[in-house]
Structures are given as C-alpha cells and as structure tokens.
Amino acid sequence: MVLHDFLPSGNGYKIRLLCACLGLNVTLKEYDITKGETRTEAFLALSPNGKIPVLELDNGDVLSESNAILLYLAEQHASLLLPTDLITKATIYKWLFWEQYSHEPNIAAVRFWLTHNAMNELKEQMLPDRVQQGNAALQLMDDTLKKQTFLIGDIISLADICLFAYTHVAEEGGAYQLSDFPNIQRWIKTIESQDWFIPITQR
Amino acid sequence: MVLHDFLPSGNGYKIRLLCACLGLNVTLKEYDITKGETRTEAFLALSPNGKIPVLELDNGDVLSESNAILLYLAEQHASLLLPTDLITKATIYKWLFWEQYSHEPNIAAVRFWLTHNAMNELKEQMLPDRVQQGNAALQLMDDTLKKQTFLIGDIISLADICLFAYTHVAEEGGAYQLSDFPNIQRWIKTIESQDWFIPITQR
Structure with missing residues (x-):
C-alpha cells in the first residue's frame, strides 16, 4: 500500500x-x-x-x-479497535464525525494557520471564535476522559487513534494549552505508552 | 425510537x-x-x-x-443502502466524511445564515470563500454524477441519502444555483421519484 x-x-x-x-x-x-x-x-x-x-x-x-x-x-483486519457491537460502533462513528466537524476545523486548521504563516486579516477575525469552539471541543473530550480511560470506555478504539492525532499537537502555534485539560494529558500519555506507538514525525 | x-x-x-x-x-x-x-x-x-x-x-x-x-x-437493518463489500463501504464512508467537512460548512451553514437572519459583519466577509468552496463541492458531485446515476455507481446508497439532504435545498438563501449543476438536478429528481421519498417539511 x-x-x-x-x-x-x-x-x-x-x-x-x-x-x-x-x-x-x-x-x-x-x-x-x-x-x-x-x-x-x-x-x-x-x-x-x-x-x-x-x-x-x-x-x-x-x-x-x-x-x-x-x-x-x-x-x-477485523481489528479490536472497532468492536462489532453496533452501539459501540455507532459511538465510534460519532467521535469520528465529531472530529471532522467540531474538532479539526478549530484545532487542526488553527494549528496550520499559526505554524505555516497562513494568517491574514480575515483569519485574524475568525480566530477568537475558532479558539472558543476548539476549547469547547477539548473540554468535551476532557469531561469524557474524566469518567473513563478512553473515549468509548475502558478499551482503546479507533476513536482514540482518530482524536489523538490533532489533539496531541494542539499546542503547536500557541492557541491552546493542554495543561487546561488534565484528563486529556493523562490520555495522551496512555496512548504514547502503547508498544506500537510511533510519533507524528516518524516516516 | x-x-x-x-x-x-x-x-x-x-x-x-x-x-x-x-x-x-x-x-x-x-x-x-x-x-x-x-x-x-x-x-x-x-x-x-x-x-x-x-x-x-x-x-x-x-x-x-x-x-x-x-x-x-x-x-x-442490514440495508442494501450499505453494501457489505469493504471497498464499497469505504467509498460510502468517504462521501459521509466529505459531506461533514467539505459540503455542510459551505452549503448548509450558508443556507442557515441567509435564511435565519444570522448574518453579521464577519460572516459577510467569510461568505465569498464559503460559496467558492460550496460551488467546488457541488462541482465535484456533478462531475461524479455525470458518469453514473448515483454517488457510488448505479445503485442508490447511504451516500445519496446523506448528500441529498442539504444539496436539494442548497438554493435556499440565494447563495447557490442548482441550474449550474445539471447532473445534480437529474439526481435530485431520481431520488424524489423513489416510492419511499418524503419531503424535508414532512413530520
């Protein structure tokens, strides 16, 4: 592939x-x-x-x-990251769609603007609302992770792989502070400690 | 339910x-x-x-x-709208995620702004870029529907149900003209002619 x-x-x-x-x-x-x-x-x-x-x-x-x-x-690959139970799958789908609509435009796009010199006057005006919505998204994750180890419960799933990607680099560019979200910080460490983990910089 | x-x-x-x-x-x-x-x-x-x-x-x-x-x-419900073949499913997933990221924010959000008196100075400035991206999204659909009856081929699928919803009301608010997209117009008529079809206004 x-x-x-x-x-x-x-x-x-x-x-x-x-x-x-x-x-x-x-x-x-x-x-x-x-x-x-x-x-x-x-x-x-x-x-x-x-x-x-x-x-x-x-x-x-x-x-x-x-x-x-x-x-x-x-x-x-019939991965255990996507259990076959339909309600569990629906919960994973929920996180994946939520990531594209409520997380990525606020966290990933803002990181890109700020780290790739892509700001302009219009983006400057859009920034406060994006950051507010991005913090709301991070808060929703943090509230979830306060109650459980991973996003769908106590097993790691595709939802964690998906949300980890942009969440763990949310601070790049300076718009977000992960220290405001202690449960996310703990979850990041848990994922980074998996034996199959590779960093975003690894080819 | x-x-x-x-x-x-x-x-x-x-x-x-x-x-x-x-x-x-x-x-x-x-x-x-x-x-x-x-x-x-x-x-x-x-x-x-x-x-x-x-x-x-x-x-x-x-x-x-x-x-x-x-x-x-x-x-x-093991619906034929979601075939079990994994590549076909992946194509349906693609359209569903594309809808939330590349279609909804440009077409649905703009329709909402313009039909619910939700415009303000910032949104006025954001509008041209949104409409440009919305037209690009409609063009991508139209190019696909030029080659085939439905979004994944010649059978109707969940991708059509998903994309139909905001596409068929894209003109509301005045930002888009569906007459620019003849293959989308033909596809809309095909979906509206299904015997199970109900309009968006029906409770």
Missing part, C-alpha cells in the same frame, strides 16, 4: 498510527501541501478532492478521507 | 428520509435551535454536544452525529 501524505498532517498520522498498531507495511509518498503539490493534474487524477491523505491499495483502488480509511483498515 | 430534531435541518432530514426508506417508525420531538432549545440543561444531559439530531433508542441508548446514526440504522 502507498500512503500519499504530508508528514505534519494529523489526518495522515492517524493512518500511520493505525498501520503501526495493526503491523501493516505502508510506503509513504510525501507531498508538500504548502507548495501546491496536491493540486497538480497527477494528484487530482488520483483524488479529485485534492487533499491528503490518500491510500492507494495494492490492487490500484484509491481511498480518501482519513476517517474513512481508518474504518476500512479496521474492518479489513 | 424518538428523533430529537429541528424540521428545517438537513442533518435531521437524512435520518427521517432513511427511516422512511427502511419503513421504520420514529417519533419526532422538535426543538427550535434558533431559540436555544438545544442548549438547555435537559438537552445537554441527553447530548453534551448540544446539537440535533439525536436518536433515542427504545432501550434508552442515545446516538448523535447524523451520519453516525445513518450508519447505525443501515447496519442494524
């Missing part, structure tokens, strides 16, 4: 982390999204949405949307 | 439409989100994210995030 990716991307890292957990070999093909490398004709032919990550399977099938790829790999 | 919902919401309508297709009885409990009715203590106890739709099952379990609820109901 080939993962078309940009190393600092949390969306890409989710997949790298899941592959590490499942023991899957994946070849990384890197693109610099800040230089338009995912807007070329060749990349758009691979994925018309023009976004990494994209997973190219050995048979040539091409999958996009990070959380769709997580679900595919977990199902294909 | 009780669906906690707001009638004009496309996210709620997805679930009403799927229930109609599957022949499921669901009791509607309506909230006016413009009057803060989903921010009360009672609602937040039901769903800490403070958003409709929420599906309360007969056993008391509570599900949130519209697309998570779609996947749950389709799996529970």
Whole structure:
C-alpha cells in the first residue's frame, strides 16, 4: 500500500498510527501541501478532492478521507479497535464525525494557520471564535476522559487513534494549552505508552 | 425510537428520509435551535454536544452525529443502502466524511445564515470563500454524477441519502444555483421519484 501524505498532517498520522498498531507495511509518498503539490493534474487524477491523505491499495483502488480509511483498515483486519457491537460502533462513528466537524476545523486548521504563516486579516477575525469552539471541543473530550480511560470506555478504539492525532499537537502555534485539560494529558500519555506507538514525525 | 430534531435541518432530514426508506417508525420531538432549545440543561444531559439530531433508542441508548446514526440504522437493518463489500463501504464512508467537512460548512451553514437572519459583519466577509468552496463541492458531485446515476455507481446508497439532504435545498438563501449543476438536478429528481421519498417539511 502507498500512503500519499504530508508528514505534519494529523489526518495522515492517524493512518500511520493505525498501520503501526495493526503491523501493516505502508510506503509513504510525501507531498508538500504548502507548495501546491496536491493540486497538480497527477494528484487530482488520483483524488479529485485534492487533499491528503490518500491510500492507494495494492490492487490500484484509491481511498480518501482519513476517517474513512481508518474504518476500512479496521474492518479489513477485523481489528479490536472497532468492536462489532453496533452501539459501540455507532459511538465510534460519532467521535469520528465529531472530529471532522467540531474538532479539526478549530484545532487542526488553527494549528496550520499559526505554524505555516497562513494568517491574514480575515483569519485574524475568525480566530477568537475558532479558539472558543476548539476549547469547547477539548473540554468535551476532557469531561469524557474524566469518567473513563478512553473515549468509548475502558478499551482503546479507533476513536482514540482518530482524536489523538490533532489533539496531541494542539499546542503547536500557541492557541491552546493542554495543561487546561488534565484528563486529556493523562490520555495522551496512555496512548504514547502503547508498544506500537510511533510519533507524528516518524516516516 | 424518538428523533430529537429541528424540521428545517438537513442533518435531521437524512435520518427521517432513511427511516422512511427502511419503513421504520420514529417519533419526532422538535426543538427550535434558533431559540436555544438545544442548549438547555435537559438537552445537554441527553447530548453534551448540544446539537440535533439525536436518536433515542427504545432501550434508552442515545446516538448523535447524523451520519453516525445513518450508519447505525443501515447496519442494524442490514440495508442494501450499505453494501457489505469493504471497498464499497469505504467509498460510502468517504462521501459521509466529505459531506461533514467539505459540503455542510459551505452549503448548509450558508443556507442557515441567509435564511435565519444570522448574518453579521464577519460572516459577510467569510461568505465569498464559503460559496467558492460550496460551488467546488457541488462541482465535484456533478462531475461524479455525470458518469453514473448515483454517488457510488448505479445503485442508490447511504451516500445519496446523506448528500441529498442539504444539496436539494442548497438554493435556499440565494447563495447557490442548482441550474449550474445539471447532473445534480437529474439526481435530485431520481431520488424524489423513489416510492419511499418524503419531503424535508414532512413530520
């Protein structure tokens, strides 16, 4: 399998982390999204949405949307990270959709703006609302993790792999302080202590 | 089952439409989100994210995030709208995540702003970029539907139920013109002609 990716991307890292957990070999093909490398004709032919990550399977099938790829790999390998009980699965789906709608635009996008010199006047005006919503998202996670070890209960799941990616680097750029969320900090340490763990910087 | 919902919401309508297709009885409990009715203590106890739709099952379990609820109901009823082939499922997941990240914030949010007197100076400035991205999203759908009847091929799926909801009302508020997207218009008519179809206004 080939993962078309940009190393600092949390969306890409989710997949790298899941592959590490499942023991899957994946070849990384890197693109610099800040230089338009995912807007070329060749990349758009691979994925018309023009976004990494994209997973190219050995048979040539091409999958996009990070959380769709997580679900595919977990199902294909019958991973315990995605239990078969339908209510538990629905809870995992909930976290994955919530991540894309209520977490990523506020935490990942703001991190990107602030660490890639992507601020402008309009983004400056949008920032306070994004940070407020991002802190609300982190608070919701922290409240959940106050009651239990992981996001769906006391077992690690795809929801943790998904949410870990951008949460553990939320401080980059300076908009968020994880010290405000002690239960998230404890959860991050628990994930980092798994024997299959790899950091976001590891190719 | 009780669906906690707001009638004009496309996210709620997805679930009403799927229930109609599957022949499921669901009791509607309506909230006016413009009057803060989903921010009360009672609602937040039901769903800490403070958003409709929420599906309360007969056993008391509570599900949130519209697309998570779609996947749950389709799996529970082994619906042909969610085929079991893993690559086909991954394609459906892709459309569902793409809807929440690349379609809803540009098309549904803009419709809400313009039809609920929710504009302000900042949103006026954000509008051109949102509309540009919304038109790009509609174009991607139209390009797909130029080649095939439905979003994943020639069979209707959960991806169509999901994307139909906000796409067919995209013109409300005046930001989008569906006449620019003839393949989407044909697809809308095809879905509206299904014998289980119900309109967004139907309780």
